[in-house]
Structure formats: C-alpha cells, structure tokens
Amino acid sequence: MPSASKLRGASRLAIDATTGITDLVEAMHAQIGRVPLSGLVYGSVRGVTRLVGGGLDLSLAALAPLLDRAESTRSDALVAALNGLLGDYLEASANPLATAMGLHPLVAGASGPPLVLLHGLCMNEAQWRRDGADFPGALAALGYRPLGLRYNSGRAIWRNGAELAALLEELPGPITLLGHSMGGLVARSAIAQAGRGRWPRRLARLVTLGTPHLGAPLERGGQQLQQLLAVSPYSRPLAALAARRSAGIRDLRHASLLEADADRASRIPLPAGVACYAVAATTAGKPTGSPARWLGDGLVPVASALGQHREAARRLAFTDTALFTGLGHLALQTDAAVLQRLQGWLRS
Known part of the structure; x- marks a missing residue:
C-alpha cells in the first residue's frame, strides 16, 4: 500500500x-x-x-x-495493528488503511507445494520472521513454497474465511495451511465455507499454533467490561467506546467461524481425511493437574488451543498435538523447539 x-x-x-x-x-x-x-x-x-x-x-x-x-516494515506493522483493532470500521468507511487480502511469496525462488501461513490478530505476514527466527525459510528448506496470507484481522472471521476459500481455488495442490492464533480460525472457516470448491480435496495438512478453538477468555472479559460500563448513567457513554472492538476481536470470544454463528461457538469438526495438528503453550514451567486447568500462553488456554472441550461432541480430534512449557503466545512463531516439531509434522 x-x-x-x-x-x-x-x-x-x-x-x-x-x-x-x-x-x-x-x-x-x-x-x-x-x-x-x-x-x-x-x-x-x-x-x-x-x-x-x-x-x-x-x-x-x-x-x-x-x-x-x-x-517501511514499521509502518506496515502499525497498519496491521490498526486493522486488528478497527478493521471492520476501516473497511465499511472505505478507508485506505483497510488491508486487502492477498497471498505473498515469503521465500524468493522457493518451489514445491504451497504452504500458506496465516498470521494472527493485529499482525501481518512479515512477522513470521522476527527475533532472529525464520519459519518460512526453514519450511522452504523442506521443499515447500511458503506463501504469507495478508488479511484484515479486524473483519469478521467468516468474512475472511469466505474470501480465503475463493482465493485458495487458484492454488495447485497439495495445500498445507499453517495458522497462528486467529489465523487457525480463519483457515477452519475457509474449509467450512469452501462448498463445492476443488481445493479442499487437495488439502493435505492443517496446523494451528495457539489458536483459540474454544474461544478466548480475554475477549469475554471485554464483553463483561462493556456490560459493567452500561450499568451507571455516568459511565454509560463509555460503553459505546468499549463496544468499538472490531468484529474479528468479538469473534474470538466464542471462536465464531460462520456468519450464522455470530456471538456463539461454532460446532464444526476438523476436516475429514486431512492430517490436523495443534500446538499449545503455557507460561508455566511445570503444569500440574488436568489440561483444562492449565494456564495458557497468556492469551489462549491450553484446552482451547488443543480443542479439548468437556463435551465429547465439541472436542476436536487432532492427528497429533504438542504442548510447550514456559512459552508465551507470540513465542510460538519464534521458538526453535516449536519449529522443530513443525518440521517433523511437515517433513513427509
């Protein structure tokens, strides 16, 4: 831009x-x-x-x-953050800051099957390389063609999912989707909305890193704050400001993937016949007790990242999962041990 x-x-x-x-x-x-x-x-x-x-x-x-x-890379990062916070408004008001969705090659000269990397809320595709880590380069060495999806993370998840579903029709198979945080939900939304598209039959793998498959508690806290502000006539005008959270952020509350699922959890299983993997992290050094009670990565609980719901009907049957201790949410994109696990899953 x-x-x-x-x-x-x-x-x-x-x-x-x-x-x-x-x-x-x-x-x-x-x-x-x-x-x-x-x-x-x-x-x-x-x-x-x-x-x-x-x-x-x-x-x-x-x-x-x-x-x-x-x-500058810095201005791109600022625009990505603004899109996460107000992206739906930027799009509705036709503001030039609204990010258009597109696939961008991340490794020059890389060839092979496409590996689509989906960033999280308030981020962009360039942030798969930071703090000395280079996930795209390491995965290209396995024979993949890494493509970064740039998208407006403040839009409703279902809107980004629908647009991504159409965009992936242009890619040859087999296709691998790797999503961090919200990116994993956008990937699942695209799969659910693909309809009669051909690309889901070419989908080989789905990998999610710190994705809130069962929702994110911090967004629920934002909803509670909005309700508390509306109680008093003196703070009521501020409730409108609290309500200004983007549609994308609000969708994280319950992990709403479809338009019909606004303000409620989507009950969508993982795609059949596709190898699906999930990575979770906890800031704790040695978690104890059941996974449902483990602290998460600072933003996403372990149970949510691994799809471990107390109701059997809502659990996600991943092919394999991994839990990393002593890591925060953003470190899932830079940690060497996480990259090694991804390389093991994607090497074949």
Missing part, C-alpha cells in the same frame, strides 16, 4: 476518532450535568474537525510522489 494512502487513511481515522470523542463528551455532559449544553459548541467542533480532515487529505495527495518512497 503506498505511504500516501496510509497517511490519508490515518488522517481520516483521526478525524473520525475526534468526531467520535466529541459525541462521547457531549453524551457524558448530558448524563452528569443534566444541563443541556449548546449544540452549537459541539457542532462547531465536529465541523472544524471535518474541514481540517479534508485539508489533510488534499495535502497528502499532493505529496504522494515523495511519500511513496518512504515504505
């Missing part, structure tokens, strides 16, 4: 945010003071904000030839 487009998108996002905060402050004044304030004051703030926004957009467009030379 050109830098000029990123900056124009950022300016529009800032304008929308300022206008939204104005609405928020006006609502809080009405609740706390119970004295109607002049609508002219708030209307003026909104009007000036939009006027300034229009000027920024025109100025940045004029600077486009210079700004287009200023691409």
